[in-house]
Amino acid sequence: MTRMMNPEKTKPxxxxxxxxxxxxxxxxxxxxxxLAAGFAQWVAxxxxxxxxxxxxxxxxxxxxxxxxxxxRDVFSGVVHGARTxxxxxxxxxxxxxxxxxxxxxxxxxxxxxxxxxLMRLTELFLIPxxxxxxxxxxxxxxxSHFTVIIILTITYWPFTxxxxxxxxxxxxxxxxxxxARAMGATPTRILLRQILPNALPLIVTxxxxxxxxxxxxxxxxxxxxxxxxxxxxWGYMLHNGQHFIRDAWWMVVFPMLAVSLLVFALNVLGDALxxxxxxxxxxxxxxxxx
Amino acid sequence: MLAGQSGDEKYYEFIRAxxxxxxxxxxxxxxxxxxxxxGDLGYSLGYQQPVLRVILERIPATLxxxxxxxxxxxxxxxxxxxxxxxxxxxxxxxxxxTVALLGYSIPSFSIGLLLLIVFALHIGLFPAQNMSSxxxxxxxxxxxxxxxxHLALPAATLAIVQFAQVMRLTRTQMLTVLRENFITTAxxxxxxxxxxxxxxxxxxxxxxxxxxxxxxxxTLLSGAVLVExxxxxxxxxxxxxxxxxxxxxxxxxxxxxxxxxxxAVANLCTDLVYSLLDPRVKYA
Numbered sequence: 001m002t003r004m005m006n007p008e009k010t011k012p013x014x015x016x017x018x019x020x021x022x023x024x025x026x027x028x029x030x031x032x033x034x035l036a037a038g039f040a041q042w043v044a045x046x047x048x049x050x051x052x053x054x055x056x057x058x059x060x061x062x063x064x065x066x067x068x069x070x071x072r073d074v075f076s077g078v079v080h081g082a083r084t085x086x087x088x089x090x091x092x093x094x095x096x097x098x099x100x101x102x103x104x105x106x107x108x109x110x111x112x113x114x115x116x117x118l119m120r121l122t123e124l125f126l127i128p129x130x131x132x133x134x135x136x137x138x139x140x141x142x143x144s145h146f147t148v149i150i151i152l153t154i155t156y157w158p159f160t161x162x163x164x165x166x167x168x169x170x171x172x173x174x175x176x177x178x179x180a181r182a183m184g185a186t187p188t189r190i191l192l193r194q195i196l197p198n199a200l201p202l203i204v205t206x207x208x209x210x211x212x213x214x215x216x217x218x219x220x221x222x223x224x225x226x227x228x229x230x231x232x233x234w235g236y237m238l239h240n241g242q243h244f245i246r247d248a249w250w251m252v253v254f255p256m257l258a259v260s261l262l263v264f265a266l267n268v269l270g271d272a273l274x275x276x277x278x279x280x281x282x283x284x285x286x287x288x289x290x
Numbered sequence: 291m292l293a294g295q296s297g298d299e300k301y302y303e304f305i306r307a308x309x310x311x312x313x314x315x316x317x318x319x320x321x322x323x324x325x326x327x328x329g330d331l332g333y334s335l336g337y338q339q340p341v342l343r344v345i346l347e348r349i350p351a352t353l354x355x356x357x358x359x360x361x362x363x364x365x366x367x368x369x370x371x372x373x374x375x376x377x378x379x380x381x382x383x384x385x386x387x388t389v390a391l392l393g394y395s396i397p398s399f400s401i402g403l404l405l406l407i408v409f410a411l412h413i414g415l416f417p418a419q420n421m422s423s424x425x426x427x428x429x430x431x432x433x434x435x436x437x438x439x440h441l442a443l444p445a446a447t448l449a450i451v452q453f454a455q456v457m458r459l460t461r462t463q464m465l466t467v468l469r470e471n472f473i474t475t476a477x478x479x480x481x482x483x484x485x486x487x488x489x490x491x492x493x494x495x496x497x498x499x500x501x502x503x504x505x506x507x508x509t510l511l512s513g514a515v516l517v518e519x520x521x522x523x524x525x526x527x528x529x530x531x532x533x534x535x536x537x538x539x540x541x542x543x544x545x546x547x548x549x550x551x552x553x554a555v556a557n558l559c560t561d562l563v564y565s566l567l568d569p570r571v572k573y574a
Contacts, residue, residue, distance in 0.1 A: 022388075128550045129508030131515070136546050139534040216397050220516055223399050224531060242403060242520065249407055256400040264395035271391065 026268035033262050037083040044076035048232040056248050066250035068240060074250060078258050081234040085262065088145070088218045089211040092152040097207045099153070100160025105191050107161070108168025119165070122158040130155040131217055138226045145228040148221060152214050163206055167199040201277055209270035212263040219259050234259045326547065332540035336533065341544040344529065352518070352525030356510055358441060359448035360503065367453045368499070371460025372492060378465060386457065393454040398513040402447040402520035409443060416442050419522040444521045451513045452506060459502050463495035470494075497567050504560025508553045 036043050052071035059066040065074035107118040134151045141147055171177060172195065180194050221227050222235020229236075234255040241251030313321075325332060331341035374386040393401075409416050417440050467473065468491055476486045515527030522528065526545060533541035 127554060128546070129512050129553060131512035132508070132546060132549055135515075135530070135534075136542060139542060140539070212395065219397055220399065220512075223397075223516065224519060224534075226534070238399065238403065245403065245407060246411055252403050252407070256396075256403065260392075260396040260400060263397075264392055267391055267395050 020272060022268055023272045026265040026272075029261060029265040030269065033082050033258075033265070034086060036079050037086045040080045040083045044073070044079040046073040046076045048072060048076040048080040056244065058248075059250050065254040066248065068237075068248070068251050069244055074237070074254055077232045077237050078234070078254050080232045081237060081255060081258065082262070084145075084231045084233040085215045085218065085259065088149060088152070089215045091149050092156060092214045093207045093211045095149070095153045096156040096210070097160050097203065100157040101164050101196075101203060103157070103161040104164025105168055105196070108165040109172055109187065109191055109195070111169075115165075118161070122161050125154070125158045131220060134217055134221060135224070135226065138221055143221060143226045143228060145231055148218060148228065152217060155217075156210060156214065159210065160203065160206060164199060164203065167202055168195055171195045171198055201273075205270055205273040205277055208266060208273065212266035212270070215259065215263055215266075322543075331544040331547070334533075334538055334541045336536040336538035336541065341540050344541060345526070345544055345548060348524065348526045348529045351523060352511075352514055352527065354441065355444055355448060355518070355523060355525060356514055358445040359452065359510065359514075362445060362449035363452040363456050364499070364503070366449070367456030368460050368492070368496070371457040372464055372487060374457070374461045375464035375468065376487065383461075387461075390454040390457045393450050397516075398447060398451045399516040399520050401450050402444070402517050405443050405447055406520065416440070444517050444523050447517050447520070448510065448513050452510060455502060455506065456499065459499060460495060463498055464491060467491045467495045497564070500563055500567060501560055504556050504563075507556035508549070511549055511553070 049072065052067070054063075054067055055069055055071045057063050057067040057071075063073055063075065065078060067073055068077075103118055103122065107115045107122075133155050134148075137151045137154075138148065143151075168191075177190060177194050180190050185193075218227070219233070219235035219238070222233045223239045225239050227233055227236055237255040238252060241248065241255070244251055322332065331345070333339075334341050334344050337344050370386050370390075374383045377383050473486060473491055476490045477483075481489075511526075514525065515530055517523065518525045518527030519531055526549075529541065530545050532538075533545070
């Protein structure tokens with residue numbers, strides 16, 4: 001059995017996304033951020049954490065985005081901050097995506113007691129607001145880069161799990177799954193070769209929408225002052241900058257623009273994909289987390 | 291921690307016994323949980339007061355902030371959503387949509403800082419911090435006006451956070467409802483367009499909005515925490531941040547518990563109101 005991706009059906013959808021000017025702009029913007037994050041050492045002119053005597057300089061040709069209260073270069077901070085945000089966003093989205101897919105596949109396909117058990121567990125994690133859960137765990141156990149990723153993974157997997165479960169439940173009734181079952185395929189094979197490829201576009205779209213949310217929460221934690229102090233991040237720059245807001249607007253405005261533009265690009269792209277996939281999409285309305 | 295780094299061993303033991311830290315963890319948990327059921331959330335280490343009293347003192351400020359934000363975001367969001375739906379795919383529709391998506395992408399504290407820079411520091415229209423002016427004694431109407439002036443920026447920030455969601459939902463709902471038969475009937479009866487839109491269509495489109503407002507309660511609370519931090523608004527959010535800074539864990543746990551309960555209650559209320567609004571929904 002080959003994968004049941006129907007080429008006639010998927011192609012025009014993606015083409016529609018590709019031909020939209022807004023989506024292209026969003027994609028270019030996103031690539032800009034990814035490049036900045038990937039080549040941060042070469043793009044940034046200085047070490048973002050290195051202090052100098054030139055404090056609180058306004059943006060100039062020497063310091064594009066000015067310097068902060070300790071003479072650190074804001075432009076280098078913004079570039080390196082992209083790396084922190086994107087790695088956190090991607091790792092959390094991938095980890096919680098994988099875990100959620102696993103739970104969703106099992107619950108949706110097995111049904112019955114397993115379904116009940118796993119879904120009640122999932123709902124338990126959905127009750128407290130994500131940001132508070134992350135905040136409290138970070139406050140008690142301390143927030144390093146690693147713990148932030150773990151915390152956010154714990155708070156995000158239920159969304160994928162619910163989505164995948166619903167999708168699996170509708171897919172498993174389709175005739176191609178029945179055909180595979182009649183041919184004697186094992187449940188694992190059916191799940192991985194028949195159902196998962198068909199659910200994949202939906203999962204990818206949700207993961208893209210999720211990354212934006214994760215980046216916002218991470219920035220929020222850093223803004224409160226609960227983030228990792230060993231990495232520069234946009235949230236930390238905003239946290240620091242708010243004390244100098246009267247004298248040095250550039251300390252706040254540039255990190256703010258960075259985080260907003262990145263999340264905006266991700267949302268535009270996710271939105272376009274979502275609409276192209278299915279106008280009455282099953283993707284749960286992902287609330288803006290903070 | 292309480293006893294400092296270098297006290298003598300006897301003092302450490304005294305502190306441990308005083309706060310019950312010499313008991314096994316399960317016993318400590320049992321004491322805490324049975325206290326919670328009796329409405330005793332423990333004793334704040336930082337404020338030297340019962341946690342419940344500390345928390346209750348802060349709730350009105352947060353509630354005031356949230357309610358004004360909900361009021362602002364729903365009125366503006368619904369009107370813009372309706373206008374966007376009436377002109378589907380027009381320039382205005384797309385402009386409103388882009389603004390909404392933008393509002394959806396900017397973190398709340400960023401919006402707060404931006405408003406702070408523009409309106410409080412450069413234009414000087416509104417005060418930047420706190421809930422009321424500290425240097426003068428005000429009573430009656432002037433006190434009310436003073437609080438309102440302080441409320442303007444934080445409430446606007448929080449409203450912007452929620453407005454995008456309200457607007458987008460109203461738009462999609464209106465688009466669905468406007469295609470229904472009873473709208474055609476209303477138009478055929480010769481009703482004015484305004485009455486068709488606001489009298490017939492909107493009433494039906496608004497039902498799902500209740501769900502969003504209810505399920506958004508937690509999100510709004512999270513937003514309130516960050517906004518309160520930016521504007522030094524003396525509510526639950528400030529208390530939460532302060533309790534983290536002071537390592538006042540009883541208060542931290544108490545706030546988390548209160549928030550989880552209030553979110554659960556908000557969800558329940560949403561379901562109940564929904565069944566009142568839409569008679570087709572029945573709960574057994």
